[in-house]
Amino acid sequence: MASSSSLLSEEQFLCPICLDVFTRPVSTPCGHNFCMSCITSYWDNASFSQCPVCKEQFQRRPDLKVNTFISELASQLVSLQTSYCDHSRVLVLFCRDDNTLLCDVCSSSCHARHNVVPVQRAYERMKDELENTEAKVQQMIQERFHKVQSMTESVKQTAERQADGFVSDMQREIKELQRTAVKLRELKQTTDQLRFLQSYSSTSLLPHTMDLSTVSANKHLEMQHFGKSLRKSASQLRVSLDEMNTEISRFSGGTAESDAATLRYMQQYEVNIVLDPDSAHPMLCLSNDGKQVRYNMGAGMWAGQFLNPNMFTSHLAVLGRRGFSSGRFYFEVCTGQKTEWCVGVATASIQRRGPLVRSSCCGLWAIWFLIDKFETFICPGVPVHMGKVGRVGVFVDYDKGEISFYDVENATPIYSFTECSFTEELFPYFNPCDNEFGSNLEPLTIVPVCHVE
Structure with a gap:
């Protein structure tokens, strides 16, 4: 064979x-x-x-x-x-002393007295170590933030320059820890045991940081104006920490590999979305399972249909049945060959009678596809992405005020709303649009997650 x-x-x-x-x-x-x-x-x-x-x-x-x-x-x-060494033999062993992958010949000839274990065992042990290191990084980040907070509460006088200097040091360390956390999460996504062991290096997992036990508020008691400056700096540090957590959760980095890791992270928050027929415009047709919506060019409209107060009467839209007021959620929509569509999330109080004004306070965060480009609903005429997308992923982090849209097939970002302020439930929003830009009768279809490789 x-x-x-x-x-x-x-x-x-x-x-x-x-x-x-x-x-x-x-x-x-x-x-x-x-x-x-x-x-x-x-x-x-x-x-x-x-x-x-x-x-x-x-x-x-x-x-x-x-x-x-x-x-x-x-x-x-x-x-x-x-997966082969220089002697063309399969790499099946790992030397813990030298952090090196080995074949059986190399193991017996050059690493006879070293701590050598099978690849599988080394992989499992280092995976466990990685979990512990990741938890330690998160703890170190929180310790630095709480240290600034405690000093704000306990110290009354110090020099503004030294207060700013201390917080600047903390911000620098948090950024270093942020980058470390991103690397750890990306490494944790590696399922290839050989690549994982080749990438793993226990000596470079944690950056050099300050020993917080040596930092005491008492050292600053004789300095002036500390309270006001440190409260200001602590507020700035809170913003930096929020930004850092957002970066970690999204596996920032800009490369195709990190974009795929970001999408995999988002997909774990998949929720089951079913369309709400009570909210659908009369010229929309919904499938029996509530997973598809399309524009029905021949559908009639009669006054009795507008008795439902939840129905969109001008906007060709429909909402999901389920609303969300905390945490994270994700869903994917197949757009097929449609020439125009709009997908996103909307507040429960979004205007449903008459035209919907495209402004930042309309209660709708959505991307609008027109032929070959994307706009946001609230900024008409300003392209934010070019090209066609056959499958779009929508990720919402309610507590951080973020909504991200991804091209699932290419594992690339389309657009993100950040620093949003949500005060009520958010509902998935779908608008299949009419035929203004050519034949557009294909449905928008809510589909199960398509996991990226």
Whole structure:
């Protein structure tokens, strides 16, 4: 029986454009394969859509989906390339003394008296250590914040310059701990045992920080004007801490890998959304299971339908049955080939009779897709994202006042509302729109989470 390495050839998994192993591979109608980002960029810079390999032209730009079969094979190839030592033997052991992956030959020849364990055991132990380190980082962050608070309450006099200097040191340490926390969470997402052990380094997990036990409020009692300055600085530190927690929860970093990690984090807060027929505009059709809504061009309207006070009478919208007034929640919507749609969240008191004014106080936080670009509902005419999205993820952190929209298929952010102030229940909001920008009768469909790789 042939081995896996003989069945897989690296040349078979190289993108013809970037000449590297496929990343999110897609297949064109002519049968050639490319990285999603490579072929998308190629077509964005071309006057018409054609295959870069065989030059076959397409009348319409193909709607490409990730080829999961090729993607899995490419991942296996990368794993095979990185799972062997210099002697072409499988890495099955881990030296705890040197933090090094080993084959059986290397273990017996160069690490005979070292603490060597199987990869699986090392992986499980370091996973546990990572959990403890992550908890310690969070504790250190909170200790620094509470230290400033306690000094604010107990100290009456000190120099403003020294008060500002102390808090500046705390802010710097919190930022360092923030970056550490992000790295720990990203490392914790790694399921490949070999990559995890290669990335893990116990000597660099925690940054150098101040010993808070040496910081005492009594040292500042003889200084003047401390109270006012420190209260101001503590308020600034609270803002920094809130921003830091937001960054951690979203796995900030800007790379494709961190964007995927952010989306995976959000997806764990998936909730079951069902549409509320009592809120639906009369020209909308809902599916029996409450998961789809579409514009019904031929639907009639009669006065009796407007007796329901919860119904939208001008806005082609419908809300979810369930409202949220705390915590986090997430849902995904399939938009298909629609040319216009609007999705987000709305307050319970959103205006339902007559036109809805597009302003910051209208009670609606949503993105509006029109043909090939995105706007926010409250800022018409100002594009915030370009391109088409077939599946959008909506994440809400009620307590932090954040709403984020993600392109699920590409694991990339679309737009985020931040520093919002919510005072009432929020309901998922859906508007399939009419046919103003072309055929648009496809439904908006609430779908189960599509977990990113």
